[in-house]
Amino acid sequence: MSDTLSIRDNRTGKEYEVDIVDGNISASHLRQIKVNEGDFGMMSYDPGYLNTASCTSRITDLHGSQGILRYRGYPIEQLAEKSTFLDVVYLLFNGELPNASESASWEERITHHTMLHEKTKRLMGGFNYDAHPMGVFISTVAALSTFYPDAKEVESKEARMLQACRLIGKTPTIASYAYRNSRGLPYIYPDNELSYTGNFLNMMYRMVEPRYQADPVLERALDVLFILHADHEQNCSTSAMRNIASSKADPFVSVAGAAAALYGPSHGGANEAVLNMLREIGTKDNVADYVKRCKSGEIRLMGFGHRVYKNYDPRARIVKQIADEVFEVTGRNPLIDVAMELERIALEDDYFVKRNLYPNVDFYSGLIYEAMGFPMEAFTVLFAIPRTAGWLAQWMELMEDPEFRITRPRQNYQGFGERHVPDDYRS
Numbered sequence: 001m002s003d004t005l006s007i008r009d010n011r012t013g014k015e016y017e018v019d020i021v022d023g024n025i026s027a028s029h030l031r032q033i034k035v036n037e038g039d040f041g042m043m044s045y046d047p048g049y050l051n052t053a054s055c056t057s058r059i060t061d062l063h064g065s066q067g068i069l070r071y072r073g074y075p076i077e078q079l080a081e082k083s084t085f086l087d088v089v090y091l092l093f094n095g096e097l098p099n100a101s102e103s104a105s106w107e108e109r110i111t112h113h114t115m116l117h118e119k120t121k122r123l124m125g126g127f128n129y130d131a132h133p134m135g136v137f138i139s140t141v142a143a144l145s146t147f148y149p150d151a152k153e154v155e156s157k158e159a160r161m162l163q164a165c166r167l168i169g170k171t172p173t174i175a176s177y178a179y180r181n182s183r184g185l186p187y188i189y190p191d192n193e194l195s196y197t198g199n200f201l202n203m204m205y206r207m208v209e210p211r212y213q214a215d216p217v218l219e220r221a222l223d224v225l226f227i228l229h230a231d232h233e234q235n236c237s238t239s240a241m242r243n244i245a246s247s248k249a250d251p252f253v254s255v256a257g258a259a260a261a262l263y264g265p266s267h268g269g270a271n272e273a274v275l276n277m278l279r280e281i282g283t284k285d286n287v288a289d290y291v292k293r294c295k296s297g298e299i300r301l302m303g304f305g306h307r308v309y310k311n312y313d314p315r316a317r318i319v320k321q322i323a324d325e326v327f328e329v330t331g332r333n334p335l336i337d338v339a340m341e342l343e344r345i346a347l348e349d350d351y352f353v354k355r356n357l358y359p360n361v362d363f364y365s366g367l368i369y370e371a372m373g374f375p376m377e378a379f380t381v382l383f384a385i386p387r388t389a390g391w392l393a394q395w396m397e398l399m400e401d402p403e404f405r406i407t408r409p410r411q412n413y414q415g416f417g418e419r420h421v422p423d424d425y426r427s
Helices: 027-032 076-082 085-094 100-111 118-125 133-146 157-183 196-205 216-228 236-245 251-263 270-281 284-295 314-330 335-348 350-354 362-371 376-399
Strands: 004-009 014-019 060-063 068-071
Touching: 014 027, 068 076, 068 085, 068 314, 076 216, 076 314, 085 100, 085 157, 085 196, 085 216, 085 376, 100 157, 100 196, 118 133, 118 157, 133 157, 133 251, 133 376, 157 196, 157 251, 157 376, 196 216, 216 314, 216 362, 216 376, 236 251, 236 376, 251 376, 270 284, 270 335, 270 362, 270 376, 284 335, 314 362, 335 350, 335 362, 362 376
Parallel strands: none
Antiparallel strands: 004 014, 060 068
16 A cells, blocks of 8 residues: 555546655645646635644644644643643743753743833833733734844844744733733833743732732743643644744734734634623523524633534643632632533533534633633733644744745635726726
8 A cells, every 4th residue: 555645537537646644745745737728727726724734843733623722742731730830831942841940040030021112112112001911912022023133034043043043032921011001000111020921910009009910820820820721732723823923024013914814703802702692691590591592503602612622622621620629719600610610511411512512612711710800801922822832833833844835825706707897987
């Protein structure tokens, strides 16, 4: 047996052999299949890229049917238990976890870039108080491109790493300033003696106290949530990052474009939709009726199911455990009882089980963010901060890819053929 695919074109009777490499065929090899010599050739048609591999990557390994997620080969469960977010960023960028010395040097390198140029603060202050934090985040990240002209040196490995460190260091500062601008509060400068997430919470919530120290349980909970959201293979925003970067755009505008894709409610707004659903249900007693309405097609069950996972999202189990730890500190949100009852019924109901509708990472994360004091409009920004690490890892991998190409998909044109403009069309 050979690693080839035999194709017979019944239109012409011709047969073709296409190589299979790593379980895939190259779409460009289909172009040899033609009816006439002048034809463009056969193309694969895949709206939404449901079954198209757009790149080769060594970063995130995702097996949705088995509920497996690994970064550089390490199971997400082990990283969430034993690692820190900044160590995971190091892993995504460099391929290996850091030792103690490397970890300390890496943290120092990132914290060196937490400050924003003072003019950036004035830029952010120009937004209305009711501007959505995600819109402010996207605009500010893009604006950073104008402060760092060396960001355009995308061919330089050293320059790429410098910009990546700048972005990892500055995104929590941007996010916190966007929040405080919406509240009319003064900006808080970074405190680089604190941990990555501890510093973020400090910039979010510090008021008049000389120094803010987050509860260690909440600090660690946010760190784990950042680990869980750091990367997730070729999703919508990551694909956007690669598409933009394929033109060799600098990483600041590329990350802004990826964040814009995340801004869409179908991608980054899922946990907000879950909270709205739980509030609509109200109490445990209303769950059974709500489930019936879902099964009848009247409404949609939010926080269940996933484009990739056809099993229990491994991140969801970790988030559920974090929720219990957070509520021990903040007090129990009554909506958690609604969520747990909804999960119990859905996991026991054949209708949902047969459709692989298991809880995903967004099902409990919104409840945790709300318990920690984050406003709902900030949820997508909380997603963007850690996902910046994945976007940048994918960007750096793309820049070193021997198969690097500028992205240029084809289309299936079904419009008019040639037409001629009438001489009297404006009469």
